[in-house]
Amino acid sequence: MKSLLSLALLLLFTGSCSAQKPHRCRTPPLLSGSLSVSAREGQDWAIAKYRYDAIGQRIRVWEFGHVDDRSFHLNMLFLFREGVVYSISYRNKTCQKNPLHTAFHPSHIPHNASLQSQVVLGGSSGPGEGLLVNTWTGDVPETGGKYMATVTEFGCIPVSTLYYTEQRGWMVTTYFNGVRGVEDPGEFIPPPFCDDVQTEEEMLDFYSALSEESMFNML
Incomplete structure (x- = not known):
């Protein structure tokens, strides 16, 4: 996979850094940004705002991409405290509401993750030329997968994640334009045409809700 090779080369040539020993961290509680995902050697891809x-305990996702030779668009709102997920179409003024099975898990580096390296992405010759990041690795017992997660040393902002499953192989997620905070809290409120929608019987978890259309694992 070209994207995987590029990341491997990037980590190889950036070298190590002599800063303080990296520690496991937690992503800021309020975060806005964008991400891209690719799998199956780039045959499947998606770009999303989140x-x-x-x-x-809320997540909003706007996503479009190409999977299994077809394009898709998603607009989803996950309300974990209420235990529901909305699939929203502003174009058609329609809304689907499903029970949400998954409990909310804050984004963080797991306690059993192992530090692989601390490097400077970009340059280290002068201030502002590079970004100090930590890369952690670990297993996901629930899915039998494994991951490699890179976050910034200062702020614990996600940079990239490599995630492996037998079904899809390696999936590469790159995060960009991350900003602390959420400018418009109203984005976590379902639109009025969702008010009278009946809850579907099918129960979804966070990953299956996204994979119904995109088959991608996100955060």
């Missing part, structure tokens, strides 16, 4: 609220 809003993350660990305080209210």
